[in-house]
Amino acid sequence: MAAGGKAGARLGVDIGGTFTDVALEAHGRRFSAKILTTPEAPERAVIEAIRAVLREAGLAPGDLSIIIHGTTLATNAIIERKGARTALVTTEGFRDTVEIRHENRFEQYDVNIDLPPPLVPRRLRLVVPERLDARGRTVIPLDESAVEALAGRFVALGIESAAIGFLHSFTNPAHEQRTRDILAARLPGVTFTLSSEVSPEMREYERFSTACANAYVQPMIGRYLANLETLLRAEGFVCPLFLMLSGGGLTTVETAIRFPVRLVESGPAGGAIFASHIARQCGLDKVLSYDMGGTTAKICLIDDFQPQTSRAFEVARIYRFKKGSGLPLRIPVIEMVEIGAGGGSIARVDRLKRITVGPDSAGADPGPACYGSGGALPTVTDADLLLGRIDPTGFSGGRMALDRAAAQNAMQRAVADPLDLALSLAAFGVSEIVDENMANAARVHAIESGKDARGRTLVAFGGAAPLHAARLADKLGLDRVVVPSNAGVGSAVGFLRAPIAYEIVRSQLQRLDAFDADAANTLLAAMREEAEAIVRRGEPDAPLSESRSAFMRYRGQGHEIAVPVPALIYRAEDAAELLAAFDAAYRRLYSRVIPGVEVEILSWVLLLSGPVPHEDGVALEQPPKSHPAPARRRAVFDPDSAEFIEVAIHERASLLPGAIIPGPAVIVEDETSTVITPLFDARIDGAGYIEMTRRGV
Numbered sequence: 227m228a229a230g231g232k233a234g235a236r237l238g239v240d241i242g243g244t245f246t247d248v249a250l251e252a253h254g255r256r257f258s259a260k261i262l263t264t265p266e267a268p269e270r271a272v273i274e275a276i277r278a279v280l281r282e283a284g285l286a287p288g289d290l291s292i293i294i295h296g297t298t299l300a301t302n303a304i305i306e307r308k309g310a311r312t313a314l315v316t317t318e319g320f321r322d323t324v325e326i327r328h329e330n331r332f333e334q335y336d337v338n339i340d341l342p343p344p345l346v347p348r349r350l351r352l353v354v355p356e357r358l359d360a361r362g363r364t365v366i367p368l369d370e371s372a373v374e375a376l377a378g379r380f381v382a383l384g385i386e387s388a389a390i391g392f393l394h395s396f397t398n399p400a401h402e403q404r405t406r407d408i409l410a411a412r413l414p415g416v417t418f419t420l421s422s423e424v425s426p427e428m429r430e431y432e433r434f435s436t437a438c439a440n441a442y443v444q445p446m447i448g449r450y451l452a453n454l455e456t457l458l459r460a461e462g463f464v465c466p467l468f469l470m471l472s473g474g475g476l477t478t479v480e481t482a483i484r485f486p487v488r489l490v491e492s493g494p495a496g497g498a499i500f501a502s503h504i505a506r507q508c509g510l511d512k513v514l515s516y517d518m519g520g521t522t523a524k525i526c527l528i529d530d531f532q533p534q535t536s537r538a539f540e541v542a543r544i545y546r547f548k549k550g551s552g553l554p555l556r557i558p559v560i561e562m563v564e565i566g567a568g569g570g571s572i573a574r575v576d577r578l579k580r581i582t583v584g585p586d587s588a589g590a591d592p593g594p595a596c597y598g599s600g601g602a603l604p605t606v607t608d609a610d611l612l613l614g615r616i617d618p619t620g621f622s623g624g625r626m627a628l629d630r631a632a633a634q635n636a637m638q639r640a641v642a643d644p645l646d647l648a649l650s651l652a653a654f655g656v657s658e659i660v661d662e663n664m665a666n667a668a669r670v671h672a673i674e675s676g677k678d679a680r681g682r683t684l685v686a687f688g689g690a691a692p693l694h695a696a697r698l699a700d701k702l703g704l705d706r707v708v709v710p711s712n713a714g715v716g717s718a719v720g721f722l723r724a725p726i727a728y729e730i731v732r733s734q735l736q737r738l739d740a741f742d743a744d745a746a747n748t749l750l751a752a753m754r755e756e757a758e759a760i761v762r763r764g765e766p767d768a769p770l771s772e773s774r775s776a777f778m779r780y781r782g783q784g785h786e787i788a789v790p791v792p793a794l795i796y797r798a799e800d801a802a803e804l805l806a807a808f809d810a811a812y813r814r815l816y817s818r819v820i821p822g823v824e825v826e827i828l829s830w831v832l833l834l835s836g837p838v839p840h841e842d843g844v845a846l847e848q849p850p851k852s853h854p855a856p857a858r859r860r861a862v863f864d865p866d867s868a869e870f871i872e873v874a875i876h877e878r879a880s881l882l883p884g885a886i887i888p889g890p891a892v893i894v895e896d897e898t899s900t901v902i903t904p905l906f907d908a909r910i911d912g913a914g915y916i917e918m919t920r921r922g923v
Contacts, residue, residue, distance in 0.1 A: 238721030244520025247715035287462035294721040296470035296492035309442035332550030362398030377412040389437035391421035440487035447486035473558030475727025500720030518691035526562035536561035569690040595636035608633035609656040614862035665701040687716030692900040714897025726764035727835030741801035757834040765836035849884035
């Protein structure tokens with residue numbers, strides 16, 4: 227890892243829609259801070275949070291060796307359509323590819339179906355004569371005079387950024403590269419994205435969509451990162467800044483500016499890495515990661531200490547849970563399901579007299595009604611406050627007093643009165659809808675992945691997840707919940723556990739019964755060289771590890787599956803080993819294989835990563851049991867009796883390993899609270915983690 231800083235301290239910072247979280251590790255200790263995000267200038271909250279955690283740790287800016295940053299800015303810009311004025315330059319005749327999509331209907335029986343509009347409207351999609359065939363051979367040469375003529379149109383249209391996507395350019399990028407060179411020489415203020423660089427795979431709709439998304443957010447992310455680096459230097463920070471990628475690795479600022487679309491899931495990816503390390507520490511081979519923050523909630527399946535990954539992701543879905551209703555991005559991502567069910571998600575009653583929650587959020591400004599900052603609509607945080615799960619005087623370590631009366635007024639007006647419900651039942655209804663939506667999303671996600679949510683351990687983190695974890699576990703039939711230390715800033719801690727890494731994919735169609743080992747080796751060697759050039763910027767001398775997978779299918783199928791394959795120099799006879807790997811992966815997903823059908827490789831994926839940062843071991847031995855007295859008692863709503871009951875309130879900082887806390891109870895800390903329902907008992911394990919276990923198990 228790139229060095230610097232006297233103390234070797236490491237800092238992770240995560241910008242969310244509501245809070246900006248910071249985690250700092252130094253001298254074997256961890257410090258954290260959580261402050262409200264500043265949407266108009268996100269870098270301000272980053273600097274304020276870093277200052278706060280450095281003061282607590284007694285460190286100076288020069289003591290840091292690395293800063294690792296994750297952000298939702300790219301995602302929010304796409305969802306809110308607040309990116310740059312972007313053009314798409316494409317092959318003549320393919321102007322409407324991003325609008326035609328696949329010509330399928332993700333909601334078959336909706337006669338008024340809404341399709342997500344492309345990021346680039348038709349008037350900004352420009353064409354030039356050129357054509358390559360599927361093997362990259364020139365059919366129609368690039369018309370350079372037509373490309374030159376586009377420069378004037380760019381100026382007239384006020385274009386800030388451009389995506390260049392030609393048919394079959396993933397096999398031969400020459401036309402895209404030449405187009406960029408011609409336009410860049412005439413338009414120095416415009417940024418350019420090549421589809422052959424950002425997503426060099428077959429299927430032009432996904433490739434063009436990914437290129438458009440990258441171009442759409444590139445100017446904004448470039449300005450933000452430049453401003454952030456300037457502010458950090460002004461504060462006295464001299465250590466390197468790395469960005470968290472959606473696939474779980476770290477990269478340099480230069481690479482992040484070049485491919486900002488790879489940052490769309492950077493915050494949630496940090497959370498999944500955090501959960502996978504908790505799983506490894508505790509020896510949990512099957513985990514359901516539950517990350518609930520202020521704006522969204524995320525579920526990820528983790529098997530054998532590794533989060534599930536994918537090469538495809540949809541952003542800005544119009545229909546919740548509906549594949550195909552969003553904009554597809556072909557980037558490496560940690561696969562998870564994400565719904566608008568965070569602490570700031572807004573609750574309301576619809577025309578059918580049903581309580582609905584989200585996906586819109588009150589965010590940081592104005593925030594939930596109880597923040598007292600002008601929010602007039604009830605949120606999940608307001609419901610949790612009214613149910614007694616949150617102490618209004620101890621929220622955020624007492625630095626932020628909550629307005630219970632404002633929460634009552636908002637909930638009464640928007641939910642209780644329309645449904646003629648008691649205020650407590652209205653708040654409970656909001657909480658139940660959130661928990662049931664999350665449980666349903668987890669079930670569907672597990673089924674779609676060919677796995678089972680049952681029998682897993684729930685690892686809960688994020689500011690709101692520990693409040694809801696026991697109830698979610700009950701709905702999913704899970705018997706064990708782990709709430710790790712610093713759960714409220716889990717994603718930021720996860721950043722500190724991520725290696726510097728880069729993943730590359732290249733399409734190369736091959737049938738296994740005519741496997742061309744030389745062609746595969748040549749392609750993979752070029753991929754390794756490209757990835758190593760990026761990784762070595764952060765790891766100049768450290769040993770690197772390489773892993774590979776191939777996207778394979780039966781010939782004639784429309785979609786492929788990811789198959790882990792060995793990282794070696796292939797020989798022709800290795801086709802049998804590749805086939806066996808495909809059979810195993812296909813059988814796991816579909817419980818069968820299809821005999822007598824040829825198998826083909828569509829794309830190769832290569833992941834190159836540096837060493838995983840060192841982490842202290844965890845004491846797994848059972849500490850002696852103790853039964854600490856509660857710090858105080860508080861009335862908390864009981865779902866079974868539909869009444870408020872007095873429960874024990876414990877301060878997490880005062881609980882030692884071995885402490886037993888029977889439910890119902892609440893364990894409070896600065897950044898979150900853990901609600902233990904009557905169905906569960908809790909103990910503090912050797913690592914200081916809260917472990918809730920269902921009674922009778």
